[in-house]
Amino acid sequence: MSWPLRALLGPLWWAFAFAAIYALHGLGCALGWTALPAPVWDLHRFVLLSGWLLSLAIGLLIVRAMPDDKSTAGVIARAGAWIGLVSVLLTLFPVLNLSSCEVTAPAENLFAMLPP
Amino acid sequence: MTQPRPNPPQNALRLHHELTRIWGRPKGWRGILVSVNHSEIGFRFMLTSFAFFSVAGVLSMLIRAQLATHDGAFLDTDLYNQIFTMHGSIMMFLFAIPMLEGLAMYLLPKMLGARDLAFPRLSALGWWCYLFGGSIILLALLGGVAPDGGWFMYTPLSSKAYSPGINADVWLLGITFVEISALAAAIEITVTILRMRAPGMRLTQMPLFAWYMLGTAAMMLVGFPPLILGSILLEIERAFGWPFFDVARGGDPLLWQHLFWLFGHPEVYIIFLPAAGAISTILPVMCRTTIMGYGAIVAAVLGLVFLSFGLWVHHMFTVGIPHMALAFFSAASALVAVPTAVQIFAWIGTMWKGRPQMRLPMLYLMGFFSTFVMGGLTGVMLAIVPFNWQVHDTAFVTAHLHYVLIGGFVFPMMAGIAYWMPLFTGRRAIRGMGEAAFWLVLIGFHGTFFIMHLTGLLGMPRRIDLYPDNPEWVLPNLVSSIFGFVMAAGFALFALGLILQTRYGPRTGRDPWGAGTLEWALPKPSTVYNIASLPIEGARDALSLARGEGALPGAPRHQRETLVVNMISGRPEHVAVLPGNAMLPITTAATIGVFVLLMLFGLYTLAPLGLIAIAAICWRWQGFTGTRQGHAQVTVAPGLQLPLSWHVPDGLARTGMVCTLIADGTLFACYLFAVGFLTVIAPNWPAPASTVAQGSALLAAGTVGLLALASGCARLAQGRGAGLAAGANIAAVLLLALLALRLDDPTAHARDALRGAGLGYVVLHAVVGAMLAWLCVVQRRDGRIAADRPGAAPVWRLWQDYSLASAAILAALVILQEAA
Numbered sequence: 001m002s003w004p005l006r007a008l009l010g011p012l013w014w015a016f017a018f019a020a021i022y023a024l025h026g027l028g029c030a031l032g033w034t035a036l037p038a039p040v041w042d043l044h045r046f047v048l049l050s051g052w053l054l055s056l057a058i059g060l061l062i063v064r065a066m067p068d069d070k071s072t073a074g075v076i077a078r079a080g081a082w083i084g085l086v087s088v089l090l091t092l093f094p095v096l097n098l099s100s101c102e103v104t105a106p107a108e109n110l111f112a113m114l115p116p
Numbered sequence: 117m118t119q120p121r122p123n124p125p126q127n128a129l130r131l132h133h134e135l136t137r138i139w140g141r142p143k144g145w146r147g148i149l150v151s152v153n154h155s156e157i158g159f160r161f162m163l164t165s166f167a168f169f170s171v172a173g174v175l176s177m178l179i180r181a182q183l184a185t186h187d188g189a190f191l192d193t194d195l196y197n198q199i200f201t202m203h204g205s206i207m208m209f210l211f212a213i214p215m216l217e218g219l220a221m222y223l224l225p226k227m228l229g230a231r232d233l234a235f236p237r238l239s240a241l242g243w244w245c246y247l248f249g250g251s252i253i254l255l256a257l258l259g260g261v262a263p264d265g266g267w268f269m270y271t272p273l274s275s276k277a278y279s280p281g282i283n284a285d286v287w288l289l290g291i292t293f294v295e296i297s298a299l300a301a302a303i304e305i306t307v308t309i310l311r312m313r314a315p316g317m318r319l320t321q322m323p324l325f326a327w328y329m330l331g332t333a334a335m336m337l338v339g340f341p342p343l344i345l346g347s348i349l350l351e352i353e354r355a356f357g358w359p360f361f362d363v364a365r366g367g368d369p370l371l372w373q374h375l376f377w378l379f380g381h382p383e384v385y386i387i388f389l390p391a392a393g394a395i396s397t398i399l400p401v402m403c404r405t406t407i408m409g410y411g412a413i414v415a416a417v418l419g420l421v422f423l424s425f426g427l428w429v430h431h432m433f434t435v436g437i438p439h440m441a442l443a444f445f446s447a448a449s450a451l452v453a454v455p456t457a458v459q460i461f462a463w464i465g466t467m468w469k470g471r472p473q474m475r476l477p478m479l480y481l482m483g484f485f486s487t488f489v490m491g492g493l494t495g496v497m498l499a500i501v502p503f504n505w506q507v508h509d510t511a512f513v514t515a516h517l518h519y520v521l522i523g524g525f526v527f528p529m530m531a532g533i534a535y536w537m538p539l540f541t542g543r544r545a546i547r548g549m550g551e552a553a554f555w556l557v558l559i560g561f562h563g564t565f566f567i568m569h570l571t572g573l574l575g576m577p578r579r580i581d582l583y584p585d586n587p588e589w590v591l592p593n594l595v596s597s598i599f600g601f602v603m604a605a606g607f608a609l610f611a612l613g614l615i616l617q618t619r620y621g622p623r624t625g626r627d628p629w630g631a632g633t634l635e636w637a638l639p640k641p642s643t644v645y646n647i648a649s650l651p652i653e654g655a656r657d658a659l660s661l662a663r664g665e666g667a668l669p670g671a672p673r674h675q676r677e678t679l680v681v682n683m684i685s686g687r688p689e690h691v692a693v694l695p696g697n698a699m700l701p702i703t704t705a706a707t708i709g710v711f712v713l714l715m716l717f718g719l720y721t722l723a724p725l726g727l728i729a730i731a732a733i734c735w736r737w738q739g740f741t742g743t744r745q746g747h748a749q750v751t752v753a754p755g756l757q758l759p760l761s762w763h764v765p766d767g768l769a770r771t772g773m774v775c776t777l778i779a780d781g782t783l784f785a786c787y788l789f790a791v792g793f794l795t796v797i798a799p800n801w802p803a804p805a806s807t808v809a810q811g812s813a814l815l816a817a818g819t820v821g822l823l824a825l826a827s828g829c830a831r832l833a834q835g836r837g838a839g840l841a842a843g844a845n846i847a848a849v850l851l852l853a854l855l856a857l858r859l860d861d862p863t864a865h866a867r868d869a870l871r872g873a874g875l876g877y878v879v880l881h882a883v884v885g886a887m888l889a890w891l892c893v894v895q896r897r898d899g900r901i902a903a904d905r906p907g908a909a910p911v912w913r914l915w916q917d918y919s920l921a922s923a924a925i926l927a928a929l930v931i932l933q934e935a936a
């Protein structure tokens with residue numbers, strides 16, 4: 001694998017995982033997955049959590065697969081892999097315990113707060 | 117590979133005259149119209165953007181004058197709406213982006229050791245499109261029909277029902293016209309950095325500015341297509357009533373917000389990264405040391421490039437989005453502060469290990485630090501959903517935006533201008549003027565915008581022109597207005613200083629800052645060819661390069677030549693022959709301008725003629741490409757012989773086409789997102805039962821089959837199948853025309869409108885595919901395609917494959933929709 005691709009692998013994986021889980025979230029809300037049973041929790045949370053854990057596992061594999069190269073190119077490639085893993089961990093952790101599909105639309109409340 | 121050895125020294129003056137004759141342009145007006153030189157075009161971009169900056173600055177003064185009192189009678193509401201919309205639009209699209217493009221176009225070849233950019237005529241086309249598009253927008257302001265729906269043009273306000281005039285069309289068409297220049301620059305910059313570095317310069321040895329610009333250009337390739345798609349869809353909705361954003365007919369205004377902010381948030385980083393590149397270049401010189409953490413900074417750029425595409429929804433936190441999705445984007449918005457902070461700490465570390473000198477560029481860098489860090493911190497505050505809800509659409513957000521953009525772009529750009537002006541003009545600054553301007557701008561800026569945070573926290577919404585019932589907002593607004601004029605005075609003084617420097621500044625030597633980087637090794641002001649010979653091992657200093665001891669000395673073959681290298685290793689691969697001066701860029705831009713005006717004035721029946729004219733003039737661009745005879749390899753340096761670009765398949769054009777298809781593919785992906793979003797989220801779905809008949813499936817299958825045939829033909833050696841492929845593409849267009857007649861009424865529902873748009877996309881690709889295939893037929897006939905000359909075939913093949921893939925995906929999508 002060429003060096004630029006190696007360096008891009010982690011962030012690319014995050015981009016894919018982020019887009020896929022966001023899309024699955026929207027799809028699940030629209031199709032009513034929260035009301036469907038699953039081996040653990042409801043189908044919506046089960047799918048999202050499984051997706052997140054799978055993404056983390058693959059992110060970890062990418063980190064582990066990076067050669068131990070001390071050159072600048074090696075450092076950048078390893079940093080790229082870690083960026084991917086940490087981003088998957090931190091941007092998608094809300095699948096753990098937030099309510100899935102409930103919406104708060106505060107815009108009208110904001111205008112209600114303005115002085116008359 | 118044998119290492120090239122330095123060439124024998126030659127007479128530097130003779131080389132200079134020889135190169136100037138080949139790379140120069142005619143004097144006078146004709147020269148201005150035909151020039152394609154990167155220094156001139158880059159400088160024009162910067163100068164024009166500065167002119168637009170001045171206009172937008174005057175508009176901001178009008179806004180501040182209006183808001184200085186609670187019942188200001190200075191502007192009426194309609195005009196005020198136009199003025200704040202134009203202020204934002206000009207600053208974003210006509211100042212910031214073109215300014216960074218210009219700086220990159222001017223500097224990159226000099227920093228990388230090349231003689232020009234990869235596609236000089238494309239950069240010229242970009243500038244003319246920018247000038248014409250920007251002029252249309254400005255003229256609309258003078259005519260009182262400027263855009264007035266905010267710089268983000270939210271629907272339904274910008275839809276026909278609520279903006280019946282041409283104001284919104286001016287924005288949609290004018291900005292899209294200008295964006296041609298942004299995409300052209302992105303392709304230009306990416307290919308130049310990847311393929312035109314000095315021989316032997318590996319990617320990891322590039323100057324940091326090149327890394328930042330590579331990241332910026334990649335972001336532009338992916339960031340601009342969502343906005344272009346959104347603008348096209350909205351313009352089609354306004355012109356023909358196709359309901360992409362109309363809720364009653366299956367559209368959704370939130371689709372516009374998604375498409376806009378998919379562009380809009382990365383845009384902030386597109387603006388910031390080049391400025392950060394300037395900082396990473398200037399700061400070590402001002403601190404008399406080297407940059408700390410080269411690898412960490414490159415990794416941070418990598419992180420920013422990707423993470424910045426995961427934040428767009430934080431502009432939409434109040435529209436009613438599920439909690440979990442809010443949390444995804446809130447977390448990503450907070451996370452993006454990390455790579456930004458890595459850079460800030462690397463810069464602080466650089467100052468710590470060096471011996472900073474408070475010279476003029478350093479002063480502006482201090483302005484950057486004090487301002488941008490505050491903007492970053494309010495950014496983290498805004499990333500937190502509950503706080504965001506409280507200050508949404510208030511002056512707090514306006515203050516944050518200006519702290520980030522003026523702090524993160526304007527101050528570094530002022531530092532950059534102060535730093536590189538001797539390179540542009542060969543003269544030093546007039547003592548004291550830049551320093552006085554700095555203090556006026558700094559004090560004026562913080563006086564204006566710091567207090568605006570408080571105005572926002574007091575609840576003042578953005579974009580209002582009167583606040584008669586809110587006496588508590590009067591004092592902070594008055595303070596902001598007074599300091600706003602102080603800041604304006606600072607910018608005016610800065611501009612005056614530059615004008616005086618150009619004419620009266622003391623002459624400077626080659627490297628006035630002691631930078632030691634390649635751009636300063638060139639004569640001042642720089643020559644049209646940049647460098648008499650390209651740097652190689654053993655010939656890297658200014659004198660030996662001027663004497664032609666580097667690679668490719670002079671212009672012995674009387675053509676514009678520069679080296680093309682391997683993307684990663686920097687190994688020299690071939691010699692590119694670049695095109696010379698031409699009227700084509702301006703005539704092409706003018707033709708596109710005519711099409712834009714036809715659309716703007718609602719002359720839709722004539723608009724197809726405009727498209728035909730554009731296709732005809734684009735055809736003329738191929739006149740320069742290729743050669744009708746074989747050429748021997750060129751001796752670039754003793755021990756290094758390379759073929760000319762006409763004899764290699766993997767030339768600059770192919771890399772350029774890959775970049776084009778990345779942008780094209782992003783636009784297509786955004787289209788698929790639009791289909792998915794409306795299907796899943798928009799009210800009034802599912803769509804009414806489709807009346808698309810069975811025969812339509814056959815037509816669609818036939819189209820895909822014909823495109824597959826064309827794609828197969830593109831694989832035959834020496835463009836042998838080009839004639840058949842051209843026919844297949846035309847036949848595909850005819851089938852698509854028949855298919856269009858059988859589609860449901862596209863004004864009835866968003867599903868049908870999207871199908872119509874998708875069909876148009878495939879038609880466009882088949883037409884371009886036919887043109888490229890026919891170009892290969894022509895090139896086979898006239899000898900530009902032969903056993904040792906690939907001609908346009910590699911580029912055509914890429915296009916044909918992409919067209920097939922996108923058409924097949926669209927066909928599968930419609931089949932899925934019908935099955936569901």
